[in-house]
Amino acid sequence: MGPLKRVAVIGTGLGGLSATLVLTHNGYDVTVFERNLHPGGKAGNLEIGGYRFDTGPSILTMPFVIDRLFDSVGESRGDHLEFVRLDPITRYFFPDGTALDAFADPERFSAEVQEKLDVPGDRVRAYLRRCSEIYSLAGDLFLFEDLGRSLFSLKALWGVLNSWRLDLFRTMHQVNDARLKEKRLVQLFDRYATYNGSDPYRISGIFNMIQHVEYDLGSYAVKGGIFAIPKALHRLSEEKGANFRFGEEVESILVERGRARGVITGSKHERFDIVLSNSDVVHTYDKLLDDGSSRTARRYARMEPSVSGAVFYIGIRKAFDDLLVNNIFFSPDYEREFKDIFERRRCPSDPTVYVNITSKVDPEDAPRGCENWFVLVNAPWDSGQDWRSEMERTRSSVIERVGKALGCDLTKEVEVVGTLDPSGIQKRYLTNKGSIYGVSSNDRNAAFLRQGSRARGYEHLYFAGGSAHPGGGMPLVISSGMIAARSIIKREK
Ligand SMILES: Cc1cc2nc3c(=O)[nH]c(=O)nc-3n(C[C@H](O)[C@H](O)[C@H](O)COP(=O)(O)OP(=O)(O)OC[C@H]3O[C@@H](n4cnc5c(N)ncnc54)[C@H](O)[C@@H]3O)c2cc1C
Structure with missing residues (x-):
């Protein structure tokens, strides 16, 4: 040798x-x-000041990929990392006051959708079945293979022949609108385009396989963050x-x-x-x-490039029983948000807000009786915007939207705040224009x-x-x- x-x-x-x-x-x-x-x-x-935050990712999906990595080097993931399966996965707050829990269990989830949104449970179950069918047709090929080599493989050919079943030629939003027929439910499932930093009004319907990844394969928190x-x-x-x-x-x-x-x-x-x-x-x-x-x-x-993010790391001197590990506060006009991001290249004037709280899983991440809020708003990639004013404007919108949904004045509860804007993401990690996910899939x-x-x-x-x-x-x-x-x-x- x-x-x-x-x-x-x-x-x-x-x-x-x-x-x-x-x-x-x-x-x-x-x-x-x-x-x-x-x-x-x-x-x-x-x-920051007694609070611990993860700086970027918060939702772990497809944990079996990490298991495989450990297996491939003769180790067991469980000896190194502990994953916590989340159910409900996320609590959604809509502008009309509706709060809906996205359960991992399909029966409970469809019952919740029926009760809160008045959509027949069968429709949701059929939709998720379709998402899982797309994953089984295309997932392995696109996610785990060296595509250059497999582009001409039989599997790839099989994928192309099935393109109509994969919803390849319609956008995610078009597919969701046609299948789900209820504005709030469509918004909930359109959100999955942001899991790879894309725009639901442009990305192909094939990416509805992401919903299968979250609902059927599970969404996780990690002990220790x-x-x-x-x-x-x-x-x-x-x-x-x-x-x-x-x-x-x-x-x-x-x-x-x-x-x-x-x-x-x-x-x-x-x-x-x-x-x-x-x-x-x-x-x-x-x-x-x-x-x-x-x-x-x-x-x-x-x-x-994919979307970037306006991130706020907020120490909150109060515990909110109404919140889960993952929470989404939706804006009333989702389409406008993506126009703001991808066309006007500014932070959305009325943004959807994501709040992740790891202290719900790891209490030591925040002082007793307090919570560590990781707050993320989708933002455009960096093209020289005035980020100081964009971040100030976004922070006010966040405090207002979340405070309104929770029925309190949040400004009083904020103890510490750290921020990360797209130019900071670019400088810290040398990513192209501060994009979070590399290239968009639009x-x-x-x-x-x-x-x-x-x-x-x-x-x-x-x-x-x-x-x-x-x-x-x-x-x-x-x-x-x-x-x-x-x-x-x-x-x-
Ligand atoms: C705010 C935010 C939220 C996110 N949320 C999620 C989520 O919930 N779930 C999820 O799965 N993913 C999420 N992501 C995406 C996820 O974090 C990334 O896809 C992943 O971590 C990127 O890994 P990477 O290997 O591309 O490397 P990166 O994380 O981009 O790291 C590259 C490293 O290379 C170093 N480097 C670059 N150039 C040089 C050089 N010339 N010399 C030396 N060092 C160099 C950089 O300093 C950096 O440490 C999120 C990302 C962000 C920013």
Whole structure:
């Protein structure tokens, strides 16, 4: 056997960490460069005045992807992470005063919909069955395979032949409107477009498979917070021999005759056999490989980014029994919200507000009798907006909408507030224009145009992360790390 192959991983997002774990377990000599001081990327940790917050993701779906990752390195996930299945998954507050619990149990959920929205339970059950049919036809292919390779496979052909059953050529909203026929219920299910940062009025109906993922496969909180996931992957990778270098930014990737040969950090050249970028694809082609003038760089830069977010980390000096771990406060005009985001490029004037409270699962995340509110409003990607005024305006809307729904003056209950705006997301994680999920899926072809695990035009260079295949969101990003590691193991012996 020859010497161990040396791999440089750029970034400790969940994609980079997953790839690192698998590669290290398979005998590669992995060095990970991370410009920030902690692992996790967007899935980070924040403490303000006695309150703990996860900085980004809060809803864990498809936990079996994480189980598979641990299995693949001879470990049991349960020895490292504890997941808490949520039922109800989310409490929805509508502007007309209706509050509805989305139960994971389909019988209870359809009974709730019948009682609160006067929609026959059968209609909801039939709708969810259809969502699960789409997942079983297309899910495995689009989420776990190296698409470049499988594009011409029989399975792909099967998917294309079934395109009418997949609702490929209608938008998510059109499908939901036709099937559910009740405005509030349509809004509830249209919301799933935001799980990959897209617009329900443009994204294809095939993405209704996301509802199956949440209702049938389950939605979870994590004991110790979402940050427990990167922490566990980092610890395990280190135990297996990976070398982490925090606070070191990779300035560029060394390339010789079309081959990635190492990285440059702090103006020092370091040679590696293989480079895996967990940095955003646009940033990688633009800043780490060339000056952004190559065809590939321009091609990725043209793709529409996903939504970004206006995030408020709020310590509340009161406990609200009316709230669950996940809560949504809907706006009256959903379509206008997405026009604000994608066309007018401003924070919605009357936004839907998401509130996640981990102290309902982990009481130590907030002082006794208090709650840690992670508040997220969908926002446009950064194109130089005045974020200070956008955030102030959004914060007032949040306080007003949520306070009204809960029947109290929230300003009196706020103890501490931290914020993160799209330009902050861009600067902290170097993501393209501050997008949360990489490329949006508004374009029907996005899945096929997204960067695959192997770089175009460069040998020994690979990608993992939300801007690469299969896309953003924790399970997909972890899947991308596993796909990239498999691809390296297969090609780079
Ligand atoms: C506000 C918010 C809410 C979200 N909610 C959810 C949710 O509820 N559920 C869900 O599943 N997903 C959610 N997501 C999305 C999820 O967080 C991401 O899809 C996922 O964490 C991205 O992982 P990644 O591997 O792409 O890496 P990233 O998290 O983007 O991390 C990349 C890392 O690379 C580092 N890096 C980049 N360039 C360099 C360089 N040149 N040198 C050194 N280091 C570099 C960065 O510092 C960063 O640490 C949310 C995201 C945000 C921001």
